[in-house]
Every structure is written in C-alpha cells, then in structure tokens.
Amino acid sequence: MENEEIQILAPWGKIAGKLWGNPDDTPVLAVHGIMDNAGGFDKLIPLLPKYFYICIDLPGHGRSDHFPQSLPIFTVNYILTYVLTMNYFKKDKYIIIGHSYGGQLGTLVARMYPERVEKLVLLDTIHYFTTPSQMYLDDIRDKFTEYFSSEKKKKVTGPPRYTYEEILSKVIQLRRNPLTRSAAENLLKRSLILLDDGKYYLSTDQRLKYVINPKHDSRYAIESLQKHPIQCPVLIILGQENVAQRYILRPILNYLKKQKNVTVKYVQGTHDVHQVDPERVAPLINKFLITKKSKL
Structure with a gap:
C-alpha cells in the first residue's frame, strides 16, 4: 500500500502526517502514543484492510509543529488536532x-463527538492515568516544577545533540521494553534533525515529559463514562507484558469489560507490540474492522 505525506494547517502551525490508501475508502484516523509519531504505524498499516489511513504526528511530535511555546501542554488541547484533521478531510x-x-x-473524542466516530481501536491503552484525590495538587505542582526546570535548562544548553547511533540507542532502550532497531x-x-556538525537532535517537544492530564480519580472517571459513554463499538488490545497499566486502571477496565459494545483482547507482547510484532494484533483489528457489529 503506497503512502504520501500530508500537511494540515492549524492555528499554531502545521499538522504533519502520512496517508495510506485511497481517499474514497473508509477513513481511519491512526494516532500514535506520546513521544512517538506517525512512523509507529508503518509496520501495522500494510497488514490491515484496504481503507484510507490518516496517520498524523501530534503537535510536538515528528514533523508537526509544536504548540505555542512558553506554557505547559494540557492533554485536552490535543483534541483540537483530531477535530481539525477530521474537518480537513470532510468525512462524515x-x-x-x-x-x-x-x-x-x-x-475522549469518541465521547465528545459520538456522531463522528464509527469505531474505536485502543492499542495497549485503557484510559489516561487517574490521580488519587489527595495527590491532585502535589501532582500539578510537580509538573510545574519540571516545567520551570526544563525551560531554564533549555535557555542555557538547547536541545540534546547526539550521533545517529547514540540517538538510535536511546530510542530503542529508553522504554520499559526495548523497541527493535527497525521500529525505532x-x-x-520523522523526528531527526541534522545539525551542521553532523550530529542530530530530536524534533520532539521537551514539554511532553510533563504533560498535564485532567485530574480525577477512578470513581470520577467511571461516573463520567456512565454519563458520557463511548457509543461506538470498541476493541481494546492489551499486551500481556504491560501489567502496571492494567493494575493502576483496573476499576476502569473492569467497568469497560461489562459494556456490550466493548471487546477486550490480550496478546503476547509489550506496550509497543503493534510496532514490534504487528502480526499479533493485525488479525484482531481486521476482524473488528470488517465485521458489521464489531463484537468479536
């Protein structure tokens, strides 16, 4: 399946991405995890049905511009990126x-704009991490401390510079479970920028290290899901080796498992199984996408 680059204008700059397939086919918006980019789907997309795949780089990732500087990044700001992308392609x-x-x-997008989301596939994710009520303010204060420290350091030293092999090694190793060389x-x-001295730095926004999520606990999250549920069919694929996420978000996962429109499947693999072993998740996604009711 051939692919091409795309740029979508946003109020703060451009949203970059890759398009796979025919624009007349079913549109699929594929979005990567934090500190990754659209290249994270390069191995998976060729194994999926011949749909129209829109793989974007979120702001501050890959080839997309950063959000405006000087303020920390708040998670809900990224929803603008989804809406702008959906508006650009003018699909129902x-x-x-x-x-x-x-x-x-x-x-969040599926719950806020249910009329625009046909199906939802979650790859080794359940919900953004909740925060116990007694830790709300401490958590935000810690993020602010990181912000001030990072801004001060950035003015003095600039972004870190590496040889290609150094930066490749970091991308492979700086995860709970290492990536393969080809996945890295x-x-x-999509994220390397070559400097005059032959070294590289990453285009990735350093503020992503202290993104501020909405602050609430599991009880509130479940009440919110009850009030504003995900209305479309949902497939959640979890890597069996990522135990920590399932432990922390167990109440929310247990709630979602009880919903008639939600299917949860487990595969052998890590948090990045779709990049490292895409053939393990592709059959599940394919069946979900082509099945009318999408209940596996």
Missing part, C-alpha cells in the same frame, strides 16, 4: 485507531 464518520496516549485522546528507525525518520 471516522474509525479511530489509537496507541497509548493517542488512544486515550481517541476515547521508523520513528527517527
């Missing part, structure tokens, strides 16, 4: 495939 409804952070955002290179293709 979209299937959303989201990995990690991209899936957490996709869930798919990400670097």
Whole structure:
C-alpha cells in the first residue's frame, strides 16, 4: 500500500502526517502514543484492510509543529488536532485507531463527538492515568516544577545533540521494553534533525515529559463514562507484558469489560507490540474492522 505525506494547517502551525490508501475508502484516523509519531504505524498499516489511513504526528511530535511555546501542554488541547484533521478531510464518520496516549485522546473524542466516530481501536491503552484525590495538587505542582526546570535548562544548553547511533540507542532502550532497531528507525525518520556538525537532535517537544492530564480519580472517571459513554463499538488490545497499566486502571477496565459494545483482547507482547510484532494484533483489528457489529 503506497503512502504520501500530508500537511494540515492549524492555528499554531502545521499538522504533519502520512496517508495510506485511497481517499474514497473508509477513513481511519491512526494516532500514535506520546513521544512517538506517525512512523509507529508503518509496520501495522500494510497488514490491515484496504481503507484510507490518516496517520498524523501530534503537535510536538515528528514533523508537526509544536504548540505555542512558553506554557505547559494540557492533554485536552490535543483534541483540537483530531477535530481539525477530521474537518480537513470532510468525512462524515471516522474509525479511530489509537496507541497509548493517542488512544486515550481517541476515547475522549469518541465521547465528545459520538456522531463522528464509527469505531474505536485502543492499542495497549485503557484510559489516561487517574490521580488519587489527595495527590491532585502535589501532582500539578510537580509538573510545574519540571516545567520551570526544563525551560531554564533549555535557555542555557538547547536541545540534546547526539550521533545517529547514540540517538538510535536511546530510542530503542529508553522504554520499559526495548523497541527493535527497525521500529525505532521508523520513528527517527520523522523526528531527526541534522545539525551542521553532523550530529542530530530530536524534533520532539521537551514539554511532553510533563504533560498535564485532567485530574480525577477512578470513581470520577467511571461516573463520567456512565454519563458520557463511548457509543461506538470498541476493541481494546492489551499486551500481556504491560501489567502496571492494567493494575493502576483496573476499576476502569473492569467497568469497560461489562459494556456490550466493548471487546477486550490480550496478546503476547509489550506496550509497543503493534510496532514490534504487528502480526499479533493485525488479525484482531481486521476482524473488528470488517465485521458489521464489531463484537468479536
């Protein structure tokens, strides 16, 4: 399946991405996790049905421009990116495939704009991480501390600079479960910037290290899901090796499992299984996409 680059104008700059397939086919908006980019779907898309795949780089990732500087990033701002992209292609409804952070955002979009989302696929994600009520203010204060520290350091030293092999090694190793070399290179293709001295730095926005999520606990999250449920069919695929996420979000996962429109499947693999072993998740996604009622 051939692909091409796309740029969508936004109030703060451009949203970059890759398009796969024929624009006349069913539109699928695929969104990566935090600190990744559209290259994270390069191995998976060729294994999926011949639909029209819109793989974007979220602001501050890959080839997309950053959100305006000087303020921390708030999660809900990213919803603007989904809406702008959907408006640009002028389709009535979209299937959303989201990995990690991209899936957490996709869930919010599906709940806010149910009339625009046909199906939702969540790759090793359930919900953004909740915060116990007694930790709300401490958590936000910690994020502000990181923000001030990072801004001060950035003015003095600028972004970190690496050789290609150094930066490749970091992308592979700086995860709970390492990526393969080829998966890491798919990400670097969209985020490396070459300097005059032959070294590289990443285009990734350093503010992503302290993104501020909505602050509420599991009880509130479930009440919110009850009030504003996900109305479309949902497929959640979880890597069996990512135990921490399922433990922290167990109440929300248990609630979602009880919903008639939600299917939860487990595959052998890590948080990035769709990049490392895409053949493990592709059959589940394919069946979900082509089945009319989409209940596996």
